[in-house]
Amino acid sequence: MSPSLETFSNCFQGLLPAQLFTCSLDGVPNAAYLSHVEYVDAEHVALSFQFFNKSRRNIAENPRALVNVIDPDTGQGWSLQLLYERSEISGALFDRMALRIEAIASYCGLKGVFKLRAADVYRVLSIAPLAEECGSPRGGVSQHAAGLDPVFTVRALQDLSNRINEADSLESLVDSILAGLEESFGFRNTMILVPSEQEGVLVTIASRGYPENGVGAEVRTGEGIVGMVAEARKPIRISGLMRGMLYALAMSKAANLPETTLRQRVPLPGLPNPESQLGVPLLVRGELVGVLCLESEIPYRFHEEDKKSIELLGSYLAIAIQNMQLQERAGDVGDPAAPERTPVANPPLSSEPGSTATPREVTYYATDETILVDGEYLIRGLPANVLWRLLNIRESTGREEFTNRELRLDKSLKLPEWKDNLESRLLLLRRRLEQKCPDIRIVPRARGRFALEARGRVRLTTQP
């Protein structure tokens, strides 16, 4: 068999639908579109079996099949002669294929609607180029977007590694990771989410390349590509997302399902028309530290080597993030010997215009553990409780300097004793304030120490 099947992974991204030809035992041919061909090993591919259609019935009678695919990098068509061998209804292959279907369906708000019945495994008997679909050196989808070759060079990795080593806080670490992914690797639209204190919810702590920074945006486990990555703890790469969504929506219409929109319910930062997405779980010894999501408007942005490299990188980033969290926790004694942080460039609030503005109305809703500022949502959960506590201490005592340690010892905040992720909650709070209420801000002073500064008057109100 020549050329080898391994070199065809590009063709199996579903960017252009593959074509499946089968034939019934009584000799009637059948031609049908296929959403997805999956590489299995050097001699096998798998086709998704979602519906009991004619192709599936034909295969049950006559195991011979032909699949035509197109290489999105060159436009070259290839013909694969196949022989059906078996169907898998569990295991790694099945999970991989089901995850892709679920991720796309979830993006359309159709999660759980379309099930993969089986991964049908075929032996590849031969591969031949299609004469009528000849490749063109400038025809590829990825070539179409100039200058986007994979850039996982040693130099780029060294650059990112240096940035990570120089980071002195969780905030500078996550920012430097995203800056490095853009400047050294060319990935312009990225975000990092971490598990929130609420079970099954991830929250955005950093993003890059979007008009809205989206910090604080939440995703439930299983929702969209980020939620699916968190649920499965496996990387997910989707190319030709629009095609996949159109396919899913066509299925939903055919099944008379309720109308849905292409928009996610959770206002995550995101491109208006993402075509490629790559989500990578940040895992340390099986523990989910976060999810890194990259996206692009180019249909075939993330190649196989990108996925593998980012996956490797993900382990490194996960360790770096977890180490920083542990380091910040270990250094949060708040004593004067704690190392000074990089000075914060913000000018004093009192020097900014508008200091005498009308008081900020900060309202805490106890039942929902949510804070609204001047009637607008700011934050909820643990970061809201922390802010409320700080504002109340400041109001009753006039104190503006605080330590992470005192927050940890404050029983009213009910922080978990182990792995409270306080630093990421404070980072989230700090960024939400910057975004929604710059009159009140949290300014790091030293490791484990920070100030709560407020311009003008702040009026605190509690609601049930």
Next chain:
Amino acid sequence: MIDGALASFLEEGLSIHIGARDSRLQPSGARAAAVMVASDGREMVVYVPDLAASRILPDLEANGQVAVSFGRPVDDRACQVKGVVTSIRKAEPAERAVITAQWQGFMRQLELIGIPSDLALGWANWPAVAVRIRVTAVFEQTPGPLAGTPIA
């Protein structure tokens, strides 16, 4: 068999594939460039690029069994025509305009789903052979549970 509305859909410039099989029931298949549905809806001509013809014509000539699938990339509306080949001839120069128009429609569809038409710069649509088919059945093929339902 094929009404006017369905004929208009089939001729608007879609992704078209023609399938056949040999005596051992091994399937063969290729991309087609265009179709023309006869006014009575009982026949159609499928234009297959010469470059693909050598692969599929022997099967079509040997047993006449044929399947033609049609898909509109932008919404995945799709259907499949089954039939029997009645004649095969070289496409006439006068037919080229129809092929070109449908091909351009297909290219526009690719652009609409984010695939640059440059991708298809090396794809052939001319010269072509004209495969005349007597339509025996038409099936819905839009992905989903209704795929496979007869529609004509």
